[in-house]
Amino acid sequence: MKSNSSVKRSRFFTHFFTYLFMIVLSIIIIYPILITVSTAFKSGNVTAFSLSLNSDWTLANFQRLFSETLYGKWYVNTLIIATFTMIVQVTIITLAGYTYSRYRFVGRNSSLKLFLIVQMVPTMAALTAFYVMALLLNALDQPWFLTLIYIGG
Secondary structure, three states, X not given: OXXXXXXXXXXXXXXXXXXXXXXXXXXXXXXXXXXXXXXXXXXXXXXXXXXXXXXXXXXXXXXXXXXXXXXXXXXXXXXXXXXXXXHHHHXXXXXXHHHHHHOOOOOHHHHHHHHHHHHHOOHHHHHHHHHHHHHHOOOOOXXXXXXXXXXXX
């Protein structure tokens, strides 16, 4: 049986390395966020990946974003496409999941394996095929085509 001091020492090292790991992960996650935020508030051209907090901070980048671009329209379009995609995907996946969990039918196992294999292929691998398909359908700048790709993905 282990002595009380060895249990305490073991617990100390477990806690120490757990907290050390969490601190390192926090730094890895927070550092790029700090770079992004500091770069957004700097004026002029800035060097990538530099975190200098001693330069002048300004809102000019945000003023230019909202006045010289169609950012508001882009944001609303993104919200519409994401919401519609989410609703359709959740509906389809819920119905399919219910069907696969409740019913036994011919081809059930084969189709489940096919779904698993298709999920292993990243969507980016089909980017050229999506582009050609959009070109053939005259849908390069159409939100419905993007929504269909997201739903299918």
